[in-house]
Amino acid sequence: MEMSTVLTDISRKLNRVMLKGFHGFLKRFLIKDCPYRLEKIGSDYGGWVVPTNLIKPDWVCYCAGVGEDITFDLGIIERFSCNVFAFEPTPRAKKYVGKIAVNNKKFHFYQIGLWSKDSIQKFFVPTNPRFVSHSILNLSETQDFFEANCQRLSTIMQNLEHEKIDLLKMDIEGAEHEVLKSLIEDNIDIKVIGVEFEPMSFLKVIISTFKLMSYKYSLVSIDGRNYTFIKTQILNV
Structure with missing residues (x-):
């Protein structure tokens, strides 16, 4: 095994250990x-x-990162009758959605990725070909990729003529940090943000978490890698 591979493996394991400790700190104190x-x-x-008795039928819900599981998206629609707008550039995910939700009038699928700027980006394949998730940041350090259109969140809102987002869920394989940074820069007001933090960088997770807190969001749940934030002023009403 090459030294670079060994060091990468050690780094990933160390990140996971530190994240576990960080989760414990957040759950206990924050x-x-x-x-x-x-x-x-x-x-x-x-x-x-999610805060189920806060969600209303008129909510605009964005779900970035579809993969091959839209049980959350469809669950939101079934329970609250919200419109869900899903974003995923992976061709395999598009085929999956076509089989599962093609006739659901409240589920709107767009084959684009979320990123910090409007651009064409490379999405690198996972190590295991059975997995569907691809990564702009090449989390698996592979060579093969496909290219896809990506847009800044504010651009997507403008194109869809949405003045607000009530719920944003992101499972976007490491791109979450750039997208969170961009939505803060654009001063986008979102009631609930759900984000999966990939364990690639302990420091990035800390920075993004505290950036959201400084942007007046409160952390209300950690479920594995999935964090749920709610706008603090809503909690204080």
Whole structure:
């Protein structure tokens, strides 16, 4: 085994250990009491914890990162009758959606990726060909990739003529840090943000978490890698 591979493996394991400790710190000291009912909607793999008695039928919900599990997206539609706008550039995910949700009038699929700028980006394949998730940041350090159109969140909102987003869920394989930074820069007001933080960089997770807190969001749930934030002023009403 090459030394670079060994060092990469050690780095990843160290990141996971530090993240586990960080999760413990957040759960003990920084997770806020939530006056709303927190429930997990969707499967064990693809589900997310959200404040279910806060969500209304007129909410605009963005779900970035579809893969081959839209149980959360469809669960939101079934339970609250919201419109869900899903974004995923992977061709395999598009085929999956075509089989599962093609006739669902409240599920709107767009084959684009979220990023910090409007551009064509390379999406690198996972190590295991059975996995569907591809990464702009090449988390698996592979050679093969496909190229896809990516847009800044504010651009997508403008194109869809949305003045607001009520719920944003992101499972975008490491791109979450750039997207969070861009939505703060653009001063986009979102009631609930759900984000999966990939364990690639302990420092990036810390920075993004505290950036959201400084942007007046409160952390209300950690479920594995999935964090749920709610706008602090909503909690204080």
